[in-house]
Amino acid sequence: MSKELLLEANHIYKSFSGIPVLHDVHFDVRRGEVHALMGENGAGKSTLIKIITGIYTKDAGQISWEGKPVEINSYQDCLNLGISCIYQELSVIPPLTVAQNVYLRKEPLRAGLIDYNKMNSMTQQLIDLYDFPLKPTTLVEDLGMGQRQLVEILKGLSNDSKLLIMDEPTSSLSGKEAESLFGIICKLRDQGVSIIYISHRLEEVYRLSDRLTILRDGKNAAVLEKDEIIPKMVIETMIGKEMEEVDDSSKELRSDEGPVCLEVKSLTDSANRFRNISFQVRHGEILGIGGLIGAGRTEIVRAIYGVDKAASGEVLLDDERLDPNPALSISKGIGFVPEDRRKQGFIPLLSTVKNVALTNYDIIKRTGMAIDENDELELSKKAIEAIDIRPADPQKEVGTMSGGNQQKVVLGKWLVRGLKLLIVDEPTAGIDVGAKAEIYSILDQLASDGVAVIVVSSDLQELLRVSHRIIVMRKGGIVREFKDETVTQAKILAAMQGVEEGEKR
Known part of the structure; x- marks a missing residue:
């Protein structure tokens, strides 16, 4: 690996509405290295990458590329330099072929028409060069998630990219697909391509990275060479505290003695996103579920509610066995607030009245076949008053509200x-x-009223703040339960990462 710097970002500052997000950050990438970027949620990783890729403009600082100062004001500027970003949400178009995706909007032309033979040949040359298990004419919709990700990588390499930025690249991959990707990353590094690897998964960082930069609260916390990357030290650097330390980032958890509301027995997903999941939640209890991206947290709660179907296992509500589906869950008194509220939780163009009514038409009065609009309106007013939705206008389009009021x-x-x-x-x-x-x-009050609450969160402070008990998922299974003990953010993070306290490597 060369010591020559390909990219260097110095003294980078960025604020939003006067709130500092990045403060005097330094980050550089050498030619032919895998440089990992880690930090808790809100540490500034995404903001830094968006500045490097021209999505955000920096407030101050200097970016240099191959030793020369540059201004990156758009993603096209970034592509022109030879930087490509492979985001967690893939941008491939499933009905198109591999070649059509790779050369989208830059297709080779012949007599003003797309030259498909040349495009397929160019794609095959790339596939051969990097030894990817793909064919140019295969439809992307026929590929698995791992191969689709390789198509994204090919798109970047087709721009003669010298630097690839990978954002949580294994979050949607199986173990076999991830192993294949790791092999590809090593090949790319050996051929001189530099990679910024953003991940919450420490074991991947230890395995792949030549260096690791850790951000904390928008500042550089550490830059570590490969032999300095020690799990316990990385976690403590991310958190900013000793793993055994007890302070305001800790909480004494308590078990609730109320009757069992929900019981999950050996729930398993056909795609192996979660397996043999068993736990209980009591009336009046808030159960927190923690885990890294891809651990199976969202998938398990979607299966409990019935959005997705589990392959095996049982779900019991107040000792009654359920075959979960959304309509049944609503009728049985189960509510679900999804991860992506804008796409799945509300309809932006509809008013508060209509959004509140969406899950409540079974209890809204009717006049013949028609909905009683007065009852519909009163129901929305009840919601507005109950949790102080602002503005308190039932006819306000929800899409125009702040994020907090949308939620x-x-x-x-x-x-x-x-x-x-x-x-x-x-x-x-x-x-x-x-x-x-x-x-x-609101969540505290619901628990006080005897409602059982499950909170899935990536925010460690949030898990500690709201939970009475916490379970941690990792790679599709439950690996740790915290109850009747003092728990710290560092302990939760260590469980999420599979790192035991006191472990050195």
């Missing part, structure tokens, strides 16, 4: 009906501090 609308549609169990996936993602406190208060 209140999603919660509000469940609070106007009798709930036994509420499942909330990433309750405060993208929400300001004030709105977070209000949503935490």
Whole structure:
């Protein structure tokens, strides 16, 4: 690996609405190295990458490429330099072939028409060069997730990219697919391609990276060479505290003695995203579920609610066995706030009235076959008053509201009906501090009223703040339960990473 710097970002500053997100950050990448970037949620990783790729403009600082100062003001500027980003959400178009995806919007032409033979030949040359298990004429919709990701990598390499940025590349991959990707990354490095590898998974970072930069609170916390990457030290650097330390980032958990509301027995997914999952949640209890991206957290709660079908196992509500589906869950008193509220939790162009009504038409009065609009309106007013939705205008389009109030609308549609169990996936993602406190208060009140609550969260502080008990998932299984003990953020993170306290490598 060369010591020559390909990319260097110095003294980078960035603020949003006066709030600093990056403060005097330094980051550089050598030719032919895998440089990992880690940090807790909110550490500044995504902002730094968006500055490097021209999506955000920096407030101050200097970026150099191959030793020369450059300004990257758009993603096209980034591509022109030879930088490509492979995002967690793949951008391939399934009905098109591999070659059509690779050369989309840069197709070779002949007499003004796309030269498909040449495009297939160019794609095959790339496939041969990097030894990818792909064919140019295969439809992407016929490929698995791992191969689709390779198509994304080929798209980057077709731009003669010298630097690839990979954002959580294994989050949707099986173990076999991930192994294949690791082999590809090593081949690319051997051929002189540099890679920025963004991941929450420490074992991947240890295995692949030549260097590791850790950000904390928008600042450089450490830059480690390969032989300096020690699990316990990495976790402590990310958190900023000793793993055994007990302070305001710790909490004394307590077990609830109420009757069991939900029991999950040996729930297993046909795609092996989760397996043999068993746990209970009691009335009046908030159960937190932690884990890294791809651990199976979201998949298990979607299966419990019935959005996705489990292959085997049982779900019992108050000792009654269920065959979960959304309509049944609603009728039985189970509410679900999904991870992506904008795509799955509400309809942006509809008003608060109509959004609150979405899950409640079974309890809204009817006049013949028609919905009683007055009752529909009163139900929305009840939600607005219950959790202080602002503006308090039932006819306001929800898509024009702040993130916090959008989330209140999603919660509000469940609070106007009798709930036994509420499942909330990433309750405060993208929400300001004030709105977070209000949503935490709502969850606390629900538990006080005897409702069982499941909270899935990537935010360790949030898990500690709201949970009475915490289970941690890793690679599709439950690996740790915290109850009746003092738990710290570092202990949760260590369980998520599969690192035992005191482990050195």
